[in-house]
Amino acid sequence: MSESLETILQDARLLVTCGPGGVGKTTTAAALGIAAARRGRRVVVMTVDPARRLADALGIDLDARSYDPVEVVGATDGAGGGSLWAVMLDAEATFDRMIIARSTDKKTADAVLSNRVYRGIAGSLAGAQDYMAIERLHQLNASGVWDLIIVDTPPSRDAIDLLEAPDRLVRFLGHPIYRALTMPSRSFAKVTNAGTSAFLWIVRRLAGPRIVEETIEFFRSLSGMEEGLRRRAADVSVLLRSEHASFILVSSPRAEAIAESTFLANGLLDGDFSLDGVVVNLVHPMPPPLSGLADIAEGPLAEQIAYHAELTALAQSERDEMAELIALADGVAVAELPLLEVDVHDVTGLVRLADMLVGA
Amino acid sequence: MKPSWVSDAHVVIVAGKGGVGSSTVAAALAVVAARDGADVLLIAVDGRPGLGPLLGGRPLDREEQTMCSRGKTGRVRGRTIPAQQAFSDYLELKGINGVLRKAASAASLDSIAAATPGLEHLLVLGKIKELERDRAADLIIVDAPPAGHAGSFMRSASALQEVVASGPVRTQADEVAEMIADRARCQGLLVTLAEETPVNEVIELAYDLEDRLGLALGPLIVNSCWPDRDGMCMSLTAAAKAQSVKLTPAQKSALQASADFGRVRLEGQRHQLERLSELLPLPRILLPRIPTARFGPAELELLADALSTEPSSAPSATSAK
Numbered sequence: 001m002s003e004s005l006e007t008i009l010q011d012a013r014l015l016v017t018c019g020p021g022g023v024g025k026t027t028t029a030a031a032l033g034i035a036a037a038r039r040g041r042r043v044v045v046m047t048v049d050p051a052r053r054l055a056d057a058l059g060i061d062l063d064a065r066s067y068d069p070v071e072v073v074g075a076t077d078g079a080g081g082g083s084l085w086a087v088m089l090d091a092e093a094t095f096d097r098m099i100i101a102r103s104t105d106k107k108t109a110d111a112v113l114s115n116r117v118y119r120g121i122a123g124s125l126a127g128a129q130d131y132m133a134i135e136r137l138h139q140l141n142a143s144g145v146w147d148l149i150i151v152d153t154p155p156s157r158d159a160i161d162l163l164e165a166p167d168r169l170v171r172f173l174g175h176p177i178y179r180a181l182t183m184p185s186r187s188f189a190k191v192t193n194a195g196t197s198a199f200l201w202i203v204r205r206l207a208g209p210r211i212v213e214e215t216i217e218f219f220r221s222l223s224g225m226e227e228g229l230r231r232r233a234a235d236v237s238v239l240l241r242s243e244h245a246s247f248i249l250v251s252s253p254r255a256e257a258i259a260e261s262t263f264l265a266n267g268l269l270d271g272d273f274s275l276d277g278v279v280v281n282l283v284h285p286m287p288p289p290l291s292g293l294a295d296i297a298e299g300p301l302a303e304q305i306a307y308h309a310e311l312t313a314l315a316q317s318e319r320d321e322m323a324e325l326i327a328l329a330d331g332v333a334v335a336e337l338p339l340l341e342v343d344v345h346d347v348t349g350l351v352r353l354a355d356m357l358v359g360a
Numbered sequence: 361m362k363p364s365w366v367s368d369a370h371v372v373i374v375a376g377k378g379g380v381g382s383s384t385v386a387a388a389l390a391v392v393a394a395r396d397g398a399d400v401l402l403i404a405v406d407g408r409p410g411l412g413p414l415l416g417g418r419p420l421d422r423e424e425q426t427m428c429s430r431g432k433t434g435r436v437r438g439r440t441i442p443a444q445q446a447f448s449d450y451l452e453l454k455g456i457n458g459v460l461r462k463a464a465s466a467a468s469l470d471s472i473a474a475a476t477p478g479l480e481h482l483l484v485l486g487k488i489k490e491l492e493r494d495r496a497a498d499l500i501i502v503d504a505p506p507a508g509h510a511g512s513f514m515r516s517a518s519a520l521q522e523v524v525a526s527g528p529v530r531t532q533a534d535e536v537a538e539m540i541a542d543r544a545r546c547q548g549l550l551v552t553l554a555e556e557t558p559v560n561e562v563i564e565l566a567y568d569l570e571d572r573l574g575l576a577l578g579p580l581i582v583n584s585c586w587p588d589r590d591g592m593c594m595s596l597t598a599a600a601k602a603q604s605v606k607l608t609p610a611q612k613s614a615l616q617a618s619a620d621f622g623r624v625r626l627e628g629q630r631h632q633l634e635r636l637s638e639l640l641p642l643p644r645i646l647l648p649r650i651p652t653a654r655f656g657p658a659e660l661e662l663l664a665d666a667l668s669t670e671p672s673s674a675p676s677a678t679s680a681k
Contacts, residue, residue, distance in 0.1 A: 021378015021506045022558070051557040204527075252379065255654035256410060287618035290611060300591030300599035307592060308618040314651040321653045341624035343556050 004333035005277055005358050009036040012246040012276075014141070014239060015150045016163070018268070019250035020260040024281040026050050027344050028250045028337070029152040030058060031353035033075070033084045038354065040080040041147040044069045044140060048089050048129065048154045053345045058086040065090050067097075069140075074347040087140075091132040098135055102225040112221045115214050129154075130165035131233075138232045141239060163271060166237035246276040251325060253283050253318035258325050265328060277333040279357070280322050284339050286315040363668050365579050365643070366393065369547040370492050371500045371539070372578070373514070375569075376551030377561045378506035381583045384655055385551045385647070386503040387414050388663035393499045394434035395664070401497035402427075402438040405484055405513065406505045412438055414660055437497065446483035450532075453490075479529065481516035485536045492545060511568050514540065518573060541574030548575040550642075554582055554632040563640050579671035580636065580644040585629060587648060592623055643671035 008015065009032065017029040026047050033045040045058070055062050059070050065088055075084035096113060103109035112118050133151070140149050153163070239245060247268055251261040261278075268275045287308055296302045326334050335357050344350060366372075366389075374389065376382035383404070390400045404411055404420050412420040415436055417427030424439040491500055504510045512519075517536035524530045539545050548569050552562035562580070569575040591599060596615050600607050607615070636644070647666045650659050 023379060052560055053556055253653055254379075256383075257379065259410060285617070285621055287621070288610070288614040290614040292608070293605075293611060296603065296605065299603045300594045301596075301603045301605055303589040303591030304594075304596060304599055304615050304619050304622075307586075307589065307622045308615055310586075310649075310651040311618045311622065314649075314653065317651070317653040341621060342628065345556065 005335055008246045008248075008276055008333065009039060009041075009148075009358060013148060013244035014137075014242075014246070015148060016153060016240070016245065016247045016273075017150065017250050018153045018163075018247060018264055020252070020257045020264075023250050023252040023257055024337075024344075025250045026054055026152050027350070027353065028248075028279050028281055028357075029150050030054065030072075030084075030086070031350050031357055032248070033072075033086075033148075033150050034347075034350050035354040035358045036148050036150075037076045037082040037084040038080065040082040042081075042083055042085075042145065043148045043150065044085040044087060044146050045150040045152060046087050046089055046133075046136060046140065047152040048133070050088060050152075055088070057344075057346045057350065060086055060088050062088070065093075067093055072347060075351070087136075089129065089133055089136055091129040094132040094136050098132075098225070102228060103221075104224070108221065112218065115218050115221070118214075118218050134166050134233055134236045137239075138236050141236075163240060163268075163273060166233040166240070241272050241274070243274075245274060247273050248277040248279060249275060249329070250279045250281055253280055253322045255321050258321050261325060262328060275329070275332060277335070278325060278329040279335045279337060280325065281337045282339045283318055283322070283336055284311060284315045286319070287311055363392070363670060365645075365671050367543070367547045367576070367578065369543065369545055369576070370495070370498075371488065371502065371546045372549055373502045373504050373546065373575070374549045374551060375504040375510040375514075375565065376506070376581075376583075377558050377565075380551050380553045380558050382506070382551040383411055383503050384414070384660070384663065385549070385581050385583060385667070386501050387411050388660055388667050389549070390415065390436045390499075390501050391428075391430075391660060391664040392667050393501075394428070394430040394436050395668075397431055397433045398498040399433065400436045400499045400501060401491065402436055402501045402503065403488065403491075404438070404440045404503045406440075406503070411503065414655060414657065416657060441484050441487050443480040443484055446487045447480075449487060450483055479516075479520070481513045482520055482529070482533055482536060485513075485517060485540075486532045489536050489539050492539060511565060514569055514573055514575065537573070543576035546575065547578050549578045549581060551581045551583055552636075553584055554629040554636075556632065559632050559635055563636075566640055566642065577642060580640060580642040581647060581667075582633070582636070582644055583647045584649040585646045586622070586626055588626065588630070592619065592626055645669060645671045 015029075015032060015036075017025050017032070019025045029045055029047065033043045036043045047055075047058075047060075050058070050060060050062075052062060058072050060066075067087075067090060069085035069087040072084040072086050076082050099112050099118075100109045103112065137149065137151060140146060249261055249265055249268075251257050265275055289312070290305070290308050293301075293305055296305060322336075337353060337356055340349075342349075344353060372389065374382050374386040376385075386402060386404075390402045393400045401424075402411065402415070410419065412418050412425070412427060415427035415438065417425050417438060420438050420440050422440055422442055422445050424437055427436050427438050429435040488500065488502060491497070505513050517533045517540065520529060520533040521537060524533065550562050550566055550569075552558045566577060566580075570577055594602070596607075596612065596619055633646075645667060647663055650662055652659060
């Protein structure tokens with residue numbers, strides 16, 4: 001079973017981890033990265049929102065983010081020539097850089113960068129993060145530096161949003177409203193397209209005239225960048241569906257996580273993405289069975305017996321739930337990771353997980 | 361009886377990092393209030409449909425349903441609020457109808473929201489605010505999107521106040537911000553696990569919501585705590601000796617395996633509860649870990665029982681139970 005995870009780690013150029021929140025997706029992505037790096041590959045893990053402690057373990061400074069990937073110290077033993085690098089997606093910085101790089105002059109760039117609509121979109125909008133993940137993925141892929149890029153997606157349903165972002169962006173850029181907004185007409189009064197004027201009318205009704213002006217200004221300033229955006233989004237859409245890309249579903253053994261994972265797995269299949277592996281993380285260990293001792297009702301020993309019974313019940317219940325997911329994942333690599341006594345918080349812990357995933 | 365910590369606010373927003381069980385806690389709280397005779401409306405923002413069956417109804421959707429009843433007046437109703445629906449409701453409310461509304465729908469929420477960041481969340485909060493104003497229920501419980509998103513969901517009103525100077529969106533944002541900051545109308549209930557990352561994130565979320573938005577927070581709910589048994593600290597040999605029990609080798613290895621694991625996890629749990637005491641001055645309620653991977657109505661009743669207790673008002677490092 002782990003043979004095919006082994007193959008994926010050797011051959012894939014792009015690995016995408018998806019799953020519900022709180023199942024250790026980023027940790028698993030990092031462990032997969034370590035496993036691939038230890039097989040001699042030059043690997044970068046791009047995460048969207050790592051927990052602080054994991055970010056620390058990966059050498060990502062959340063307060064002073066580096067735009068470029070940083071090398072994860074201690075990920076490999078130096079033999080084999082592989083290495084692991086980590087980078088956190090900074091949607092705002094990616095967007096800013098794109099604007100600066102594609103603007104004809106500094107004045108144009110500054111106009112966009114100070115536009116309130118732009119700031120709102122670049123800074124906070126969830127959609128912007130998806131689009132910028134595409135940009136960043138495209139940059140990393142085009143750099144030619146990496147043997148393997150691992151993308152750690154945001155939790156669950158958002159993952160599908162992220163994966164469909166390239167297609168959505170291409171659609172949006174082809175939308176009549178977008179085309180009308182970026183028409184080289186002097187003012188939006190000349191916009192005759194019914195849908196567009198309705199759109200602008202509603203934005204004005206809802207948010208006031210200044211937002212309308214800035215919206216038009218923003219879209220118009222983007223117009224020179226449209227072709228590049230569209231091309232890169234189309235490239236990424238192809239890459240995500242190519243034979244070089246593998247998707248790994250990460251879940252916990254809890255029923256609600258498995259229900260979400262199932263939803264997600266179907267979403268991946270519907271989107272023509274290739275689901276190649278399932279990792280069930282945080283599985284409670286099953287203690288050996290205990291017989292006798294039923295008559296001990298109190299005292300410290302009774303408490304240890306009670307704990308044994310609870311742990312056994314929980315572990316059994318988790319295995320029952322997992323069976324469903326494993327049946328669903330027919331024919332793909334399945335790996336199980338135990339809930340550890342101490343949560344993973346450093347590179348040593350990640351190396352340990354990597355060995356559990358695919359063997360040393 | 362309704363525990364005293366449930367305030368008289370009409371809206372309780374339940375939030376926590378993904379995977380900590382905040383939806384289940386929201387459902388258990390609904391049961392607690394219904395047991396007390398309240399007419400409860402449970403709103404799942406992210407539309408987690410599984411909450412419906414957990415409360416004895418069909419999967420949640422935008423159509424309101426009554427999921428269960430308690431006593432003469434207590435009942436739990438439930439629904440989701442998809443952003444798209446909140447948007448069309450809003451257009452209707454603002455008298456935007458006919459051709460223009462069709463055009464707006466064709467333009468799609470996506471592109472309008474793209475022009476007005478945070479609008480989607482604001483529309484959903486705005487809908488909740490209207491339900492509150494209309495007294496649609498004795499208690500409205502909101503299952504917020506998981507943290508990460510809970511922050512931006514709750515902040516959408518204040519973020520829009522910064523961008524939008526006038527117009528209906530501004531009014532809406534003002535009214536939502538006002539409701540969130542009014543402790544007589546709105547209370548926040550944060551859920552976490554006694555584990556490192558959930559603890560870090562709930563602390564961040566608590567300060568964010570309280571300081572920046574003025575949301576009054578109820579007790580912190582620490583979900584899935586293993587019972588803190590003193591006997592777990594004793595070595596197996598000592599425990600058996602203390603009770604003059606002779607264990608077979610098979611019994612020994614079985615108990616040793618579970619106790620070794622349990623002891624370390626329990627130490628970790630105590631350590632995290634201590635950190636919470638130091639870093640987050642909120643009273644708290646510990647919910648027991650129920651040893652199953654699948655929650656059903658019976659487990660929900662157990663959680664509701666545990667939620668009905670009074671919180672430990674001054675958490676101290678030793679009162680981990």
